[in-house]
Amino acid sequence: MNDQSEGVMEKVWNIFSSMKTGVFLLGVVAVVSGIGTLIPQEALDPKGAQSVSAIWKTLGFTHLYATIWFRLVLGLLCVNLIVCSVQRFSGIYRKTFKPNPPQSSKAIPQKIQAKISGPESELRAAVMKVLTGKGYRLTTSEQEGRWSFIAQKRRWGNWGSLLTHLAFVVLILGALVGSMIGFKGYFMAGVGDTLPIKQIEVSKGNVNENFSMKINSAEDRKLANGERDNWYTDMSIIESGKEVARQTLSVNHPFTYQGVTFYQANFAQGGKFTVDLKGQKIPVVLQDQGGNYFQVPGTDLYLFLSAMKADPKAPVVLYQVYQGNSPIKMGQMSLGQADNIDNTFTLTFDGMAGYTGLQVKKDPGVNVVWLGCALLMLGLILSFYWRPHTLSGIIETKKESSLLLGAVRGRLAVGTQEEFNQAVTDVEGLITAGSAGS
Template sequence: MRASQNLLSTVTDHFKSVRLTVALLLMLAGTSVLGTLIPQNKHAADYIQTFGEPLYRVFHILDLTDMYGSWWFVLLIILLTVNIVVCTVTRFRTTLKLSFGKGFKGFSSLPTLAKGTSPKSPGTLEETVQSALSARFATTRKVALPNGVAFDAEKGRWTRMGADVVHAGILILLAGALVGSLFGFDGAVNVPEGETVDTIILRNTNEKKPLGFSVRCNTFSISHYDTGSVKEYRSSLTVLENDKEVLTRDIIVNKPLTHNGVTFYQSSYGTMGAKDFSFAFMEKATGQTVTKAVDIGETVPFAPGKTFTFDRYASNHAFNGRSVGEAAIGTLTDNGSKTEVVLLSRFSNFDKMRKGDWILSIADHEHAYYTGLQVTYDPGVGLVYTGFILMIAGCFVAFFTGHKKIRVTLTPAALGSTVTVSGAAPKNKVWATRYARQLLNRLG
């Protein structure tokens, strides 16, 4: 029995060690640095291309490619949790007793902060002392002494719980992170305009994950700056449950949609081709324009002896090594002479560089887009926020508030009374000294 108790005591002493806390925090900080330097949850080909195959094999064996979900990282979190629990439990009973148990302890040994005399007798000063202390302290008492009387006052005993509140916040935060890691998911899905999905692809395993409801992309729109760079892309999404619409909302980057705890972020987009092209044919000499609808592979006449064949569509055409966006590539036939023409969607006057008699341009066309959504579910996020709030509150209590004790002793003197103000405010000694002097001046 004694051996069991000794073993338990040894284990407890080990887990309540501050050295263990520091060591665990340093290890977690080091692994977090690794997690920043090594991209997480990428494809094997990405790691091999960046680091080489031998180093990738080491990463894979040590779970460094999915570090935050690895067994050893979870073990570090569990050890830190046990360490904090043991530290808190071993001191909690004492802290609770000091914070909410019987008060007014240690007043007879408080250091003297100020001492003086008053022409008034102790009996006359009692009411003034009691009033002054009651105005600043919630708890006061009167104590009869052999050679006089003392008034004790204290407040803030509960502030000793600040460290325990911080510990509780850390534990709740860790619990939230663990819940999110075990029961949450992170994935992605591409949804074409007008189509509906009810599953996503998980990021780590590439497995399909049912959502429990459906999401439809109603429309997708994209706007550009004058330079041609993307300004904003926006998706209109509708959530359906049992084929009934329950929520419709537009999402853009940093403004997601959340339903049943599942959050959809606008992360990417892409085109699925283009359709319904129409082209403008303008005669340079007269300025007259003819507009014709042309399908890919179709040839249309637009002037005597002149035809245009729509050969193909390029979603991202390169001109002189630079991307110029969408383009329609076709063949202009002029009395048997054929010339390849490139017409750009974003630059309608691009064909002017050909210096022909006719200037061709894209008059109109429709896009078929898909929206790329990042989908996350983290059931522990509420616990994480609660933990952060408790940690901030506990730190405020621990560092900016404290237990304050004041004793005012009145003893008879030849010409009135001797007033002695003693006290302690470990976290605000300046306040204690200043308050003692102010109180002494008031009584004098």
């Protein structure tokens, strides 16, 4: 039973350590993501997503990145990258920190190779002086009739590919954490409104927070020359009836509270009214062009702001009142004017009021994603701009001493040949100078 279990585990390990498995999973992700860019997503285009055929909806392509099967594919890709990284770790570690000098001339790289003759002691001294002077770190081995070495420069470049693989794992994990735990939503509210966060319109994820947002002010500020400055929203966070945080946010200047970030998305003009219902004065903020409505308590009367002249000094509004689905009154009001509506309530126009639109987002995986980006940049820098140079050589004493020297070519051999040729020239120069001096 144990042998069978070990055999199954070994097969699973071999599958996930295979480059073919990684390429296949990357291909699946690429193809599926490509289809997802063509099919409207519910979070971005709800109406377009509704028009998609039933088979695509059943397969989850209208909310592709939140489907369990797509996350499963990403998870399998993560496992593949992790297994490949674990399998390569020991080799990279030995290459970086415990390199083995060659034990025979057959272990010297053959594509880039040179042979230098001379006295053994002078060859050793020349190799040590030239390579240490060029910044190489030498590891040597000495046995009867043989002295060998391996020299490395920029050895941390060996870790570039491993860090790049791990970076993709971290990026995928960050995206999965953000999609599974976080949420994205939107709300529009007028000055004075208090809205529980659980009542916002959510396009992705679920809201578990319990605080409320109160809009203290919303402004569309203009510069002295008439150009727009920015949209500004003064917002408070309310918990258990108390203000626990307050900040003014604007475009490119969000407000974050307990991991939830509010972004200024848009702005609309609105009007402040007072509804006097049998002595009860109710403040009302309505959005221009019928963006929202107010139902008069205890009645089937609905109040809309149909149009507005947004003049700060002399604003004018056009309102409509519906009874059920039927319009019963339309009127125009200037600042401070009051109208009697159906002998039921009195409506007074109190002035302009901003109506702010805020995007709400919680992404606990964003820091993980930034970590993945940093690892990716570091891995790419090590892979392409800090490529390791590795030279190895062996001095064998037979009839005469000779140094067989070679360089690891690697996949990116730019500069390797030049570096090797210069080292050979310098060693030969020292040997020639020593022979002339003697």
